Amino acid sequence: MDSAERVDLVVARLKDAGEVGVAELAEASGHSEMTIRRDLDRLESQGVLRRVRGGAVSLVPRGQEPPYVLRERQAVEAKRRIAARVAALVPTGAAVALDSGTTALEVARELAGRPVTVMPLSLQGADVLARSAETTVLAAGGEVRPGELNLHGPLAEASLAAVRFDAAVLGCCGVSAGDGVTAHDLQDVAVKRAMMRSSQRTIAAADSTKIGLVTMGHVCPVGEIDTLVTDADAPEDAVAEIRAAGVDVVTV
Amino acid sequence: MDSAERVDLVVARLKDAGEVGVAELAEASGHSEMTIRRDLDRLESQGVLRRVRGGAVSLVPRGQEPPYVLRERQAVEAKRRIAARVAALVPTGAAVALDSGTTALEVARELAGRPVTVMPLSLQGADVLARSAETTVLAAGGEVRPGELNLHGPLAEASLAAVRFDAAVLGCCGVSAGDGVTAHDLQDVAVKRAMMRSSQRTIAAADSTKIGLVTMGHVCPVGEIDTLVTDADAPEDAVAEIRAAGVDVVTV
DNA sequence: GCGAAACGAACATCAATGGTGTTTGAATGT
DNA sequence: ACATTCAAACACCATTGATGTTCGTTTCGC
Numbered sequence: 001m002d003s004a005e006r007v008d009l010v011v012a013r014l015k016d017a018g019e020v021g022v023a024e025l026a027e028a029s030g031h032s033e034m035t036i037r038r039d040l041d042r043l044e045s046q047g048v049l050r051r052v053r054g055g056a057v058s059l060v061p062r063g064q065e066p067p068y069v070l071r072e073r074q075a076v077e078a079k080r081r082i083a084a085r086v087a088a089l090v091p092t093g094a095a096v097a098l099d100s101g102t103t104a105l106e107v108a109r110e111l112a113g114r115p116v117t118v119m120p121l122s123l124q125g126a127d128v129l130a131r132s133a134e135t136t137v138l139a140a141g142g143e144v145r146p147g148e149l150n151l152h153g154p155l156a157e158a159s160l161a162a163v164r165f166d167a168a169v170l171g172c173c174g175v176s177a178g179d180g181v182t183a184h185d186l187q188d189v190a191v192k193r194a195m196m197r198s199s200q201r202t203i204a205a206a207d208s209t210k211i212g213l214v215t216m217g218h219v220c221p222v223g224e225i226d227t228l229v230t231d232a233d234a235p236e237d238a239v240a241e242i243r244a245a246g247v248d249v250v251t252v
Numbered sequence: 253m254d255s256a257e258r259v260d261l262v263v264a265r266l267k268d269a270g271e272v273g274v275a276e277l278a279e280a281s282g283h284s285e286m287t288i289r290r291d292l293d294r295l296e297s298q299g300v301l302r303r304v305r306g307g308a309v310s311l312v313p314r315g316q317e318p319p320y321v322l323r324e325r326q327a328v329e330a331k332r333r334i335a336a337r338v339a340a341l342v343p344t345g346a347a348v349a350l351d352s353g354t355t356a357l358e359v360a361r362e363l364a365g366r367p368v369t370v371m372p373l374s375l376q377g378a379d380v381l382a383r384s385a386e387t388t389v390l391a392a393g394g395e396v397r398p399g400e401l402n403l404h405g406p407l408a409e410a411s412l413a414a415v416r417f418d419a420a421v422l423g424c425c426g427v428s429a430g431d432g433v434t435a436h437d438l439q440d441v442a443v444k445r446a447m448m449r450s451s452q453r454t455i456a457a458a459d460s461t462k463i464g465l466v467t468m469g470h471v472c473p474v475g476e477i478d479t480l481v482t483d484a485d486a487p488e489d490a491v492a493e494i495r496a497a498g499v500d501v502v503t504v
Numbered sequence: 505g506c507g508a509a510a511c512g513a514a515c516a517t518c519a520a521t522g523g524t525g526t527t528t529g530a531a532t533g534t
Numbered sequence: 535a536c537a538t539t540c541a542a543a544c545a546c547c548a549t550t551g552a553t554g555t556t557c558g559t560t561t562c563g564c
Contacts, residue, residue, distance in 0.1 A: 003523080022539080032525050037540075047385075053533070053539065123378055126396065130375055133299075133398045141393030141411040144378065146385045155411055159393040162407060255552080274510080284554050289511075305510065305561070511560065521550070531540070 001029045004073070006039055011070060014049060014058040021055035043069075047147050065173065065184040065215075068148050072102045078207040078231040081252045083107040085229045086169055086205050090116060094166040095138075097195040098125055100150030100188075101171035103205045111135065119163060121156065121191060123149040138163065142191075152187040160194040168192075168199035172206045174213035175228060177241030181219040189217035201226045208233035211242075222247060253281045256325065258291055263322060266301060266310040273307035295321075299399050317425065317436040317467075320400050324354045330459040330483040333504045335359040337481045338421055338457050342368055346418040347390075349447040350377055352402030352440075353423035355457045363387065371415060373408065373443060375401040390415065394443075404439040412446040420444075420451035424458045426465030427480060429493030433471040441469035453478045460485035463494075474499060 001009075006029050013020045022040070026033045040056045043049050046069045049056040060066050083106030090096055092115055098104050100122035108125040111118055117136040120126045123144060129137045142156030170192055174182040181204060183189050196202050202225045211234040223245040230239070232251045243249050253261075258281050265272045274292070278285045292308045295301050298321045301308040312318050335358030342348055344367055350356050352374035360377040363370055369388040372378045375396060381389045394408030403411075422444055426434040433456060435441050448454050454477045463486040475497040482491070484503045495501050 033539090034526080034541085035524055038523085123375070123382055123391065126375055127379060130396045130398065130401050137396040138407065139375065139391070139393050139396050139403055141391050141407070144382045144389040144391050146382065149382055151391055155390065155393065155414060158410065158414065159407055162393075162410065285510085286512085286555080287553055290552085506564085507562105508564105509560105509562080511558105513556105513558090515554105515556085517552100517554080519550100519552085522548090524545100524547080526545080527543085529540105529542090532538080534536090534538100 001031070003039070005029075006031065006036070007043065007073070010039065010043065010056075011048070011066075014056070014060070019052075019055060019057045024055070068102070072105075074102075075207045075209060075231075078233070079103045079106050082205050082207060082229050082231060083110050085250060085252045086203055087111050087114075089203055089227060089229070090114075090167060090169075092116065095119075095163070097121070097160060097163075097165045097168045097199055099169055099171045099192065099195065100125065100148065103207065104169060104171045107169055107205065119159070119165070121151050121195070123151070150188070150191075152185075152191050156191050157194040160191070160198045163198060165195075165199040167201045167203055168195040170195065170202060170204045170219075170225070172204055172210055172219070173215045174210055175204060175206050175222065175230075175242065176212050176214050176238065177222055177245055179214040179218065180221040180223075181225060182213070182215040183217040183219055184215050186217050189219050192219045196220065196224065203227045203229065205229050207231055208235075211235060212238040221245075253283070255291070257281075258283065258288070259295065259322075259325070262291065262295065262308075263300070263318075266308070266312070271304075271307060271309045276307070320354070324357075326354075327459045327461060327483075330485070331355045331358050334457050334459060334481050334483060335362050337502060337504045338455055339363050339366075341455055341479060341481075342366075342419060342421075344368065347371075347415070349373070349412060349415075349417045349420045349451055351421055351423045351444065351447065352377065352400065355459065356421060356423045359421055359457065371411070371417070373403050373447070375403075402440070404437075404443050408443050409446040412443070412450045415450060417447075417451040419453045419455055420447040422447065422454060422456045422471075422477070424456055424462055424471070425467045426462055427456060427458050427474065427482075427494065428464050428466050428490065429474055429497055431466040431470065432473040432475075433477060434465070434467040435469040435471055436467050438469050441471050444471045448472065448476065455479045455481065457481050459483055460487075463487060464490040473497075 022033050022036050025036045044051050047067050049059050086107050087110035095117040098120045108128040112129050112132040115134050119138040119140050129135050140151050140159040142151030143153040172181050173184050204225045208231045227248045229250045274285050274288050277288045296303050338359050339362035347369040350372045360380040364381050364384045367386050371390040371392050381387050392403050392411040394403030395405040424433050425436045456477045460483045479500045481502045
């Protein structure tokens with residue numbers, strides 16, 4: 001059992017019981033307690049849990065979005081395929097606003113090296129894109145959320161308002177026919193809306209686990225997005241409903 | 253002779269002759285030609301030189317600013333000491349605008365982890381500061397200059413204009429009593445001026461090699477900066493002249 | 505076209521790095 | 535006070551990155 005699997009184990013137990021013990025994890029993983037402690041210390045510095053004597057307790061309340069470091073480990077293959085398809089929808093020379101989040105970061109990796117202009121709404125995205133000399137990066141301003149490294153607030157919205165894009169690439173926490181596109185955070189909602197206002201088209205990217213999901217922050221009715229790229233595991237009926245609203249749904 | 257020294261050798265020969273040969277470098281460095289080729293390939297991808305058959309030719313015109321990858325290797329110790337002193341001038345809780353460049357990046361490293369609010373004008377600066385949960389990062393927008401990764405253009409100036417800072421930390425290409433603070437690039441000049449406009453105080457950081465230097469872009473008369481931090485190797489007479497203009501010059 | 509020089513891909517080697525386990529003494533909670 | 539937990543220190547191993555060598559291919563000058 002390697003490091004990644006141990007993290008999965010910790011996260012699973014925290015989700016079930018809300019707390020884990022060092023000895024119990026050492027037993028279950030077949031590694032020493034010292035290694036488990038180092039794992040927990042790292043996860044604590046990433047904001048996933050809080051260390052207590054003998055183990056750790058969960059810091060992720062039920063129903064809320066898990067931290068970036070956990071999300072980036074989910075549905076990696078699907079996200080990569082979706083990102084490739086989204087990047088293919090962006091023609092050479094286009095200008096796009098690129099959302100924050102793990103899926104959008106994959107899109108950034110796909111776009112890097114192509115002659116396009118991108119305004120990423122996260123520092124990781126800016127970092128990936130700026131390495132390439134071919135790609136023009138128009139950095140967005142804004143407050144940086146620790147851990148997530150995405151940009152929000154009035155400066156971010158003002159940056160978006162100052163430019164007109166051919167397309168906005170949105171990552172979403174939830175997409176459903178009834179409740180439209182939703183996000184976990186209200187500040188992110190404002191940013192996503194600003195992205196859409198400044199763009200001719202809106203492309204939403206969401207792996208199949210997000211289809212049919214509804215979270216707290218309402219971004220827009222589903223009909224306002226032009227294209228939704230998701231993976232083939234998306235539930236048929238939910239996809240059909242979204243298609244019925246006039247959205248071009250692409251499954252990869 | 254290690255990798256860093258070989259780069260120094262290549263840069264020195266390019267500066268003297270404008271071109272270098274692979275065999276000649278292999279002889280001088282005591283390494284194989286294959287290693288030299290790999291060095292040159294890396295420097296080519298960093299924009300320092302262009303590979304030609306048998307060697308490479310310089311891409312850095314005389315009198316212009318060398319690329320970031322070369323500057324970050326100069327006066328490292330002095331920059332670190334200067335940066336520590338600059339960071340000490342920033343009180344807890346203050347808001348500062350932080351310039352781009354190698355010296356400013358060192359300042360970012362010093363500020364990271366302290367409870368201050370920083371608007372860095374480079375992606376590297378943002379990256380360094382955002383890792384710390386204590387530090388509030390207010391990212392500036394703007395076009396990203398490839399290689400340098402600093403921010404400029406109207407979006408950067410608008411980001412600065414939207415906030416008021418306690419201090420602006422400027423890196424400079426040249427500081428002299430007669431010609432004031434100067435930079436190599438006119439777009440950088442505009443950004444530096446915007447930083448000063450939005451800040452109560454201006455702190456300039458420049459290692460001793462910059463003292464007395466004058467470059468193309470004029471930022472401001474020397475009297476408009478409040479504090480100049482430099483190292484002890486700065487020429488006495490130039491420092492005295494700058495002091496006479498009312499600048500608090502700190503040498504470390 | 506031909507030959508010599510230069511190139512770069514592939515593999516071997518070595519040092520540096522990061523992750524892991526063990527020991528041991530200090531810190532902590534009951 | 536005591537057992538448990540913790541963390542620093544060191545040893546160990548796997549992985550990574552830099553370097554050198556070999557060899558077939560490419561390129562330039564003639």
